[in-house]
Amino acid sequence: MTVRVQSEPFDTGAELNRFAQGRRDVGAVVSFTGVVRDTAGDLQEMLIEHYPGMTESAISNIADEAVTRWNLDDVLVIHRFGALTPGTPIMMVATASAHRAAAFEAADFLMDYLKSRAPFWKKEVTSKGASWVAAKDEDEDALKRW
Amino acid sequence: MNVVYFAWVRERIGLPQETVKTEAATVNDLIAELSAREERYAAAFADISALRVALDQELSDFNAPLAGVREVAFFPPMTGG
DSSP, X not given: OEEEXXXXXXXXXHHHHHTTTTOSSOOEEEEEEEEOOOSSSXXXXXXXXXXXXXXXXXXXXXXXXXXXXXXXXXXXXXXXXXXXXXXXEEEEEXXXXXXXXXXXXXXHHHHXXXXXXXXXXXXXXXXXXXXXXXXXXXXXXXXXXX | OEEEEOHHHXXXXXXXXXXOXXXXXXXXXXXXXXXXXXXXXHHHTSOGGGOEEEEXXXXXXXXXXXXXXXXXXXXXXXXXX
């Protein structure tokens, strides 16, 4: 299991190539990449704040639960913080398991939990000023699926 | 104890963290103490439903006891992913 919280950009392709490499028991790898989206139309940057220490432990706990629940062979979570420009990756998850159903479901679970239970806060900076992104009720509701 | 603030809570109170000497028994008691201090605290804690709290870096609730707690964090609902 790998959990990385970093300000530096990462290369999704390179990370995915490295993930679960050399293992003969893995039959399925699923990945998700979250990208900074310009919803306002003039997004200059996305500022991501986090809670050092709690971020790493919260993500590790979520990843541990995914490994146990879906019997994953491996899991990778990378999440950036700091100033990000539109079109660049914010975060990625990858799951590896014997069969695809488990890999897909576990990745979905990880995303739902990272959204509402990992201590990150997003602030959008546009030409009109900066504003915090509000959490959505449906993101909280999504946790009830699990 | 160490009290830390994130996102708009940090901006509204005007500092990222501070050491608070308190005898508060619960998170709610601590909020009442801080809110009584100055308007900027009262403003930040005006709507508790818009806030989350972590005790020693674990999500908790506002009725939780503070005995033995070293760090309390206040922040808005998280927006990761």
